[in-house]
Amino acid sequence: xxxxxxxxxxxxxxxxNIASSLQCPTCLKLGKDSYFCGQDCFKKAWPTHxxxxxxxxxxxxxxxxxxxxxxxxxxxVYPLSPMRTLPDSIPRPDYATDGIPHSExxxxxxxxIHINTAEEIAAIREACKLGRKVLDIxxxxxxxxVTSDSIDALVHETCISIGAYPSPLNYYHFPKSVCISVxxxxxxxxxxxxxxVDGDIVNIDVSIYYKGxxxxxxxxxxxxxxxxxxxxxVRLVETTRECLDKAIELVKPGMLFREIGNVIEKxxxxxxCSVIRTYCGHGINKLFHCAPNIPxxxxxxxxxxxxxxxxxxxEPMLALGSWKDKTWPDNWTSATVxxxxxxxxxxxxxxxxxxxxxxxxxxADSPGGPVPRIS
Amino acid sequence: MxxxxxxxxxxxxxxxxxxxxxxxxYSPSRGYHVLLSLDVKNPLARNTPLAxxxxxxxxSASSSVLCNLLSDDKQxxxxxxxxxxLIERNxxxxxxxxxxxxxxPSREESCLRFWDQDEQxxxxxxxxxxxxxxxxxxxxxxxxxxATPFFESQRAVVRATIGENVPWDNFTSKKTFADAVSVVAxxxxxxxxxxxxxxxxVADLFNHSDHEDVHFETRFEVCEWCGNNDTxxxxxxxxxxxxxxxxxxxxxxxxxxxxxxxxxxxxxxxxNVDDDDDGDDDKDTCDIVVHRRIAFSRQGYIQRTREIFNxxxxxxxxxxxxxxxxxxxxxxxxxxxxxxEMRALYREEGIPWHELIDGSGHFNSDAGTKHLDGFRWQDxxxxxxxxxxxxxxxxxxxxxxxxxxxGGESELKIDIRGRISFHLWDRLVLYCVRTGGSPSPSAYHxxxxxxxxxxxxxxxxxxxxxxxIIETLLVLLSRRWDRYQDGGxxxxxxxxxxxxxxxxxxxxxxxxxxxxxxxxLANEKEMLELAKARCEKALxxx
Numbered sequence: 001x002x003x004x005x006x007x008x009x010x011x012x013x014x015x016x017n018i019a020s021s022l023q024c025p026t027c028l029k030l031g032k033d034s035y036f037c038g039q040d041c042f043k044k045a046w047p048t049h050x051x052x053x054x055x056x057x058x059x060x061x062x063x064x065x066x067x068x069x070x071x072x073x074x075x076x077v078y079p080l081s082p083m084r085t086l087p088d089s090i091p092r093p094d095y096a097t098d099g100i101p102h103s104e105x106x107x108x109x110x111x112x113i114h115i116n117t118a119e120e121i122a123a124i125r126e127a128c129k130l131g132r133k134v135l136d137i138x139x140x141x142x143x144x145x146v147t148s149d150s151i152d153a154l155v156h157e158t159c160i161s162i163g164a165y166p167s168p169l170n171y172y173h174f175p176k177s178v179c180i181s182v183x184x185x186x187x188x189x190x191x192x193x194x195x196x197v198d199g200d201i202v203n204i205d206v207s208i209y210y211k212g213x214x215x216x217x218x219x220x221x222x223x224x225x226x227x228x229x230x231x232x233x234v235r236l237v238e239t240t241r242e243c244l245d246k247a248i249e250l251v252k253p254g255m256l257f258r259e260i261g262n263v264i265e266k267x268x269x270x271x272x273c274s275v276i277r278t279y280c281g282h283g284i285n286k287l288f289h290c291a292p293n294i295p296x297x298x299x300x301x302x303x304x305x306x307x308x309x310x311x312x313x314x315e316p317m318l319a320l321g322s323w324k325d326k327t328w329p330d331n332w333t334s335a336t337v338x339x340x341x342x343x344x345x346x347x348x349x350x351x352x353x354x355x356x357x358x359x360x361x362x363x364a365d366s367p368g369g370p371v372p373r374i375s
Numbered sequence: 376m377x378x379x380x381x382x383x384x385x386x387x388x389x390x391x392x393x394x395x396x397x398x399x400x401y402s403p404s405r406g407y408h409v410l411l412s413l414d415v416k417n418p419l420a421r422n423t424p425l426a427x428x429x430x431x432x433x434x435s436a437s438s439s440v441l442c443n444l445l446s447d448d449k450q451x452x453x454x455x456x457x458x459x460x461l462i463e464r465n466x467x468x469x470x471x472x473x474x475x476x477x478x479x480p481s482r483e484e485s486c487l488r489f490w491d492q493d494e495q496x497x498x499x500x501x502x503x504x505x506x507x508x509x510x511x512x513x514x515x516x517x518x519x520x521x522a523t524p525f526f527e528s529q530r531a532v533v534r535a536t537i538g539e540n541v542p543w544d545n546f547t548s549k550k551t552f553a554d555a556v557s558v559v560a561x562x563x564x565x566x567x568x569x570x571x572x573x574x575x576x577v578a579d580l581f582n583h584s585d586h587e588d589v590h591f592e593t594r595f596e597v598c599e600w601c602g603n604n605d606t607x608x609x610x611x612x613x614x615x616x617x618x619x620x621x622x623x624x625x626x627x628x629x630x631x632x633x634x635x636x637x638x639x640x641x642x643x644x645x646x647n648v649d650d651d652d653d654g655d656d657d658k659d660t661c662d663i664v665v666h667r668r669i670a671f672s673r674q675g676y677i678q679r680t681r682e683i684f685n686x687x688x689x690x691x692x693x694x695x696x697x698x699x700x701x702x703x704x705x706x707x708x709x710x711x712x713x714x715x716e717m718r719a720l721y722r723e724e725g726i727p728w729h730e731l732i733d734g735s736g737h738f739n740s741d742a743g744t745k746h747l748d749g750f751r752w753q754d755x756x757x758x759x760x761x762x763x764x765x766x767x768x769x770x771x772x773x774x775x776x777x778x779x780x781x782g783g784e785s786e787l788k789i790d791i792r793g794r795i796s797f798h799l800w801d802r803l804v805l806y807c808v809r810t811g812g813s814p815s816p817s818a819y820h821x822x823x824x825x826x827x828x829x830x831x832x833x834x835x836x837x838x839x840x841x842x843x844i845i846e847t848l849l850v851l852l853s854r855r856w857d858r859y860q861d862g863g864x865x866x867x868x869x870x871x872x873x874x875x876x877x878x879x880x881x882x883x884x885x886x887x888x889x890x891x892x893x894x895x896l897a898n899e900k901e902m903l904e905l906a907k908a909r910c911e912k913a914l915x916x917x
Contacts, residue, residue: 106609108601111442111450254535256440259469291443299388301431301471303442307532 010037012045026053061193065329072184072339076330077194081149083175084156092165093209093288099173104287113283113291115309120285121350123211124311127164128348128359131215132366134158135206138178139367144198144224148180151204152191159208167207167214167288174332179205179218186276186317186325186334186342198224201233203344207288214288216313217360218346221368231374232320233341238373239271240318240343243296247314251349251356255306257292264316265298276317276342278325278334283312284348297323306351311359315346378478382576385474389432391577394425397683399580404881407478407580411669411681418670425589425683426577426663430602433566433661434472435573437602439463440536444529451571454521457552457559460574464555465537465546475576482554483561485700490888497892500858501899502693502712505785510697518552561699566661567595569602575661583699584684585707590666591685594659604659692895702894704873705791711902712785716851717802726809791898793906795848807843842914849910856903859896866904869897 010019011034019035022042027034034049036042042049064078086092095101116124138155156177159166166177174190181189181203182196189203196202205218220237222228243264250263265275280302281294292304296316321340328335336342350357362369379399386393393399396419398410419425436442436450439459449455463470470476482489487498487507498504526533526547534543545551562579563572578591600609663685687699689708696702721728786798795803856863873893882890 108607108609110600111437111447113443252535254532256469256536258471299471301438303438303440305440305444305532305536307443 008035010041011035011049012037012041013048015041015045017041024049026050068329070328070339071326071335071337074183074185074335075194076190076328076333077147077192080175080190080192081153084153084169084177086160086165090160090163090165091209091212093167093214095172096165096170099170101171101288104289107287107290110291111303113304113307113310114285115307116285116311116350117309120213121309121311123213124215124285124348124350125359127208127210127213127215128217130162130164130210131206131208131217131348132360132363133162134164134208135204135217135219136363136366138204138206139219139221142196142202142204142221142223142367144200145195147193147195148182148189148191148202149193151180152176152178155204155206163210165209167209167216168205171288178207179203181205181333181342181344183341184336184339186319186336187279187344188332188334190330190332196223199226199230200224201227201237201341201343205344205346209288213286214284215360216284216288216346216348218315218344219368220343220345222371228371229374234371234374235271236273236318236320236341237343238370239268239273240316241345241370243267243316243318244314244345244347247296247316248347248349248356248358251306251314251351252354253306253308253351255351257294257304257306258300258302260314261295261300262298264296268316268318273318273320274323276319276323276325279315279317281312281314281346283310285311308351308353310351311348313346313348315344317342317344378474381474382478385472386577389576390429391432392427393577394423397425404887405582405682408582409580409683411671411683413681415671418668419665421665421668423665424662425665427660428575428577428662430566430570430593430659430661433570433573433575434463434475435459435566435570437570438573440466444532445525449521452521453556453560453563453572454517456563456572456574457517457555458522458525460559461546461551461555462533462537465541472574472576475574479558479562481558483557483700484884485887485891486557486561487697487700488553488557494885494888494892497889498696498895500860501895502691502785503696503895504693505712505715506693506697514553514556517556518549522547522552564591564593564661565595566593567597567602568599569597578661578663578685581663581683581685583687583690583695583701585686585689585703586667587684587686588665588667588669589663589683589685591661592664593661597659692898696891696895700891702891702898704870704894704897705901706898707791709898709902710788710790710796711855711899712788713799713851713855714785714787716854717787717799717806719854720806720847720850721802724806724810726806789902789906791902791905793902793909795906803844803847806847810843845910845913849907849914852903852907852910856900856907859900861896864896864900866897866901869893869900873897 008019009015010017011024015037017037019037022036022038024034024036024042032052034052036045061077062079063075065076093101094103134155137158138151141151141154156166156169159177168174168179169177174188176191178191179188180191181187182194182200185203187203187205200223201220202223203218203220205216207214207216220240222233222237227233246263246267247260250260260281261275268275275297277295277297280296283290283292292310292312293302294312294314295302296314319336319340319342321336321338324337325334326337327333346360347358348360350359379401382399385391396412396415398412399407400410401407431438434456436445436455436459437447440462441450441455441459445455445458450459460476463472464476464479467473487495487503488510495504495507530543537546559574562574564575564578565571566573566575575591581589594604597604598607598609601607603609666686669683687695690698690706691708691710692702692706695706718728786796787802788796788799790796873890
């Protein structure tokens with residue numbers, strides 16, 4: 001017998017009777033409690049009552065691509081929550097309206113690399129510090145049982161509270177405000193209703209648009225104790241972290257962008273990991289993605305040399321198995337072809353007169369951080 | 376020679392395809408060159424590709440370290456390519472092109488610029504000397520206007536890139552630059568509208584002949600901003616700007632969800648162009664393609680040697696000697712300049728060089744064209760003998776190595792068949808008109824008959840203007856002949872000396888240069904002899 005809250009009136013509007021334990025079965029499925037005093041009342045109430053069902057979110061999760069041959073065990077869990085909105089007061093990049101970054105496309109593949117002015121650098125520094133703050137807040141919320149969608153909501157609200165626009169939102173029609181990539185997902189995972197599980201490794205990639213410039217950073221985190229106990233996962237994640245650090249050591253004026261990949265692939269190979277080739281680091285300033293293009297694998301021929309004032313990301317993605325990727329039918333989520341796990345770390349960097357400044361550096365209280373490998 | 380195995384590795388790593396019908400060889404006299412393999416059994420048909428080089432393997436300013444250090448225009452130019460080459464070469468093993476660059480000399484020794492003073496005297500009065508003078512001016516201009524400002528403004532970055540082991544003054548000296556120019560100019564190609572000039576491995580191994588076997592082909596018409604083959608955002612943007620739209624306006628209403636375009640969603644990070652998974656359709660290559668069917672008989676090769684030749688263009692003896700350091704006897708594309716002699720004549724008669732004929736006259740330079748087909752040869756370097764269209768472009772230049780900006784190039788010239796150029800015709804006519812002749816429509820036809828070996832009986836029937844034109848031409852030719860101050864040696868006599876030098880042994884460098892000088896002299900003299908003979912015959916001077 002269901003406990004009926006004391007003196008609950010029947011859910012039919014004109015009925016003044018006390019409700020019995022009779023509940024609308026549809027409401028029950030939707031997670032709502034609706035009590036009626038009797039079958040007759042229920043039938044009478046039905047024409048108006050059923051409208052209530054339409055306003056409730058159907059929480060039955062489903063796979064939107066049931067015929068797709070997934071490469072691993074991860075599945076998307078739809079429906080996605082509705083596209084989030086922002087107050088008008090927050091400045092938006094050009095693609096917020098129609099999804100297309102026209103300002104970027106104008107410069108697509110041109111070879112000139114922008115040197116930021118002092119004002120732009122000041123704005124970028126500030127944006128990067130805020131980006132770090134947003135990422136730390138999102139990472140702190142990671143725990144088994146939360147959905148990636150709820151992390152997205154958190155990121156979105158945090159951006160609003162600091163007056164920033166979440167850069168991924170509507171970028172080439174990306175539906176969410178942050179990329180969350182779990183296990184075999186390399187990058188661009190779309191936040192959905194899947195609950196995180198103890199043993200997952202999760203990458204949160206935060207990008208914000210603040211005072212006319214973009215910031216971009218990501219880290220891979222361990223969810224629950226099981227992931228910290230998994231030898232291969234730890235090896236993968238820590239190697240990726242170290243690859244980024246080693247790459248950053250190279251950065252200074254005169255550095256050739258094509259040499260970054262050599263250092264990354266060397267360390268990855270020494271630790272039994274492969275380097276993803278399809279996605280690269282990129283210039284970033286007033287534009288989300290611009291020149292230079294920075295592949296993470298060895299012996300690439302990407303042109304250009306670093307000069308003081310440039311800002312760009314290095315964001316190596318490594319995998320335990322093959323470097324090849326397969327994209328889901330949502331046209332965003334990129335998974336390894338063999339379903340084995342992938343990890344990524346990203347920093348945004350400024351070339352200084354003498355070397356480099358890591359604009360998105362961790363703070364002492366940032367969640368996550370390196371862990372020793374399991375021998 | 377020992378560098379070839381490393382080079383083969385380089386080819387494999389860069390997806391450069393070379394037909395197994397070819398052998399890459401080296402000899403001290405010919406340098407690197409390409410031979411037809413002994414195993415080849417069947418003739419190679421026209422349009423067979425013998426080598427494919429992906430554009431991503433081409434060394435250019437835009438694909439190298441230099442891409443963000445020079446303006447787009449300068450990147451496409453020879454100076455930009457030379458700077459990219461210099462830096463890459465100084466990076467040694469750090470350069471992805473190191474195994475290709477290792478095969479290049481530090482300078483093209485046989486080019487006229489590097490001959491000793493007394494050696495240069497051998498060609499003192501030839502077109503080669505004029506072309507060399509102009510080339511030296513071009514070099515100075517490139518060094519002063521592109522290289523020096525670049526070295527000054529980018530000093531810190533370039534020094535940091537190439538390291539402290541390279542002495543800066545040496546690296547940025549004019550001598551180093553001149554050496555690099557000689558190497559690059561002798562082997563670069565015009566790749567496409569985005570890249571401009573580039574160094575294309577394998578394609579530059581082929582030596583030049585005026586009866587070439589293969590051609591260099593690329594797709595030239597690509598987007599200037601990004602090098603894309605097909606339509607790209609820059610086309611769409613150009614259309615939008617042309618229509619006067621503001622790029623920031625949203626398109627249409629938002630009631631229906633916008634279309635998700637599949638291709639664009641991958642651009643969240645820049646998709647890397649080196650990805651191995653690209654299908655063959657996307658591959659964009661520079662090709663070496665059979666132009667003339669390569670055939671051989673059972674007993675041996677119909678071609679004189681097994682060597683396969685490209686064409687660097689319809690270049691004259693002077694151009695070949697200055698830029699590439701060799702000469703071909705009876706070069707099919709040869710021509711000779713009469714500009715100096717013509718200018719002298721104008722000066723003597725007090726005719727201003729730059730005066731255009733007024734509108735009532737028939738002979739302003741545009742009107743002249745329609746009379747001149749058949750009488751003068753085409754100025755555009757089309758492949759007239761085959762009548763073909765080069766693939767996907769209308770630029771005559773793309774099926775051969777790029778010539779640098781024409782330096783010392785006169786438009787007043789005669790070719791190996793003794794025909795005169797359009798501009799020379801103009802100048803002759805203007806001269807005759809100014810010195811008392813009157814314009815005559817029949818002059819053209821008469822001259823045409825003359826140069827098609829008219830019988831000497833025509834001499835009496837030549838009109839006044841025609842006679843004047845031929846007489847003037849003869850004066851030019853005689854003065855040019857006298858310029859050599861070699862006692863009037865005939866081309867046949869030069870030939871005798873040249874054939875004596877055809878050695879069963881390898882020539883020394885100096886002997887080789889002497890031989891090339893003699894060939895150039897023989898070529899020029901023969902052109903003069905031919906033209907003179909025709910004029911004299913037409914005028915009845917036997």
